[in-house]
């Protein structure tokens with residue numbers, strides 16, 4: 001069965017050929033004809049299943065049918081990374097059409113995003129928080145009056161992240177007469193309830209299926225003491241048991257610590273977590289994709305939505321608390337038909353969480369040990385500093401900074417009183433224009449005023 005047989009417009013089929021997609025994935029086979037016929041969908045699909053193509057292809061087909069100048073589709077996603085990924089897929093699939101898309105998410109300037117709304121971009125792909133920011137702007141430039149299709153991507157994740165009120169708020173401000181495509185990796189009761197309130201007589205797919213990581217992934221466990229996890233991870237990298245890798249940690253602090261350990265060991269790495277700015281996250285991901293950095297250390301926030309071709313390894317530095325998180329992390333590798341390895345470092349304290357995962361995927365995972373690694377050595381340094389100690393260290397540093405600033409002020413005051421001069425902060429009276437002509441301040445002001453003129 002090929003894409004030709006799904007009744008899609010020729011420019012879309014050409015785009016799938018350009019992407020090297022030879023045949024539709026199962027979710028695409030199910031979803032495309034039903035969505036193309038205008039039906040609502042309730043699809044239980046994981047990352048790696050080809051779900052993005054499953055909703056974008058019928059959407060683009062519909063929009064090509066009768067072009068108008070209005071925003072006609074909205075895709076809601078939980079994370080910035082996923083919004084960017086869906087946008088990238090849209091650009092690739094709409095390559096031979098005139099349709100446009102824009103990704104709208106926080107952490108970057110509002111201006112270009114406002115322009116996308118004002119230009120009546122065909123498809124808006126947004127995270128709920130930033131979308132509401134735009135909808136609340138005084139200019140009232142968000143116009144969804146012509147919206148025909150709403151897509152929820154990873155709905156369960158959006159609820160986990162507390163976006164339910166935001167989604168409800170968006171729903172109140174868009175047309176009720178529309179097609180809705182609802183995608184979720186899992187279907188717990190709150191998701192079923194939300195889907196019922198949004199969907200009309202939906203076609204359901206894969207609802208009964210138990211979630212499992214994609215077939216091509218080889219999974220293994222590396223049991224190790226908590227205190228030796230960083231050493232073992234480094235040893236696996238050095239022994240080339242692991243190639244390029246995304247390594248997930250439980251917390252931002254642990255991500256920072258692991259990145260420090262790798263840096264000190266000379267291992268090129270980058271980190272990506274919720275405390276990093278959008279620019280830092282983009283740079284880290286670009287460095288990893290280009291092969292400049294070998295290890296991308298990440299917290300769960302990026303587990304969904306990152307699509308890196310030919311990713312060899314995913315390492316869970318910590319066992320995820322929830323089986324779904326395990327499946328999503330492991331889904332970063334071996335997407336579609338590639339192959340990959342997913343390793344999990346397991347400390348004795350994590351065996352309980354691991355048992356739940358093994359139960360959920362329906363089998364015991366093989367356990368491996370690294371030959372030549374001393375599993376009983378004393379670590380050179382503690383990996384994680386307890387929170388109380390970290391707070392104490394921050395307080396001590398702040399007290400030290402304050403003392404240093406005070407001593408500096410005192411030294412300055414003493415020096416000035418010796419010279420018999422005035423304190424350095426005061427200016428001679430009537431100094432305005434004169435001060436402005438001093439080289440240092442004039443260049444600073446010149447830059448500032450120059451910038452303003454440039455904008456006006």
Ligand code: AMP
Pocket residue numbers: 020021022023024025028046047048049050051052053307335336337
């Ligand atoms: P998704 O589940 O939408 O995140 O897609 C997972 C990966 O599979 C992405 O890298 C897609 O580009 C790729 N993909 C999607 N559909 C196909 C297909 N029909 N054939 C091959 N690869 C695909």
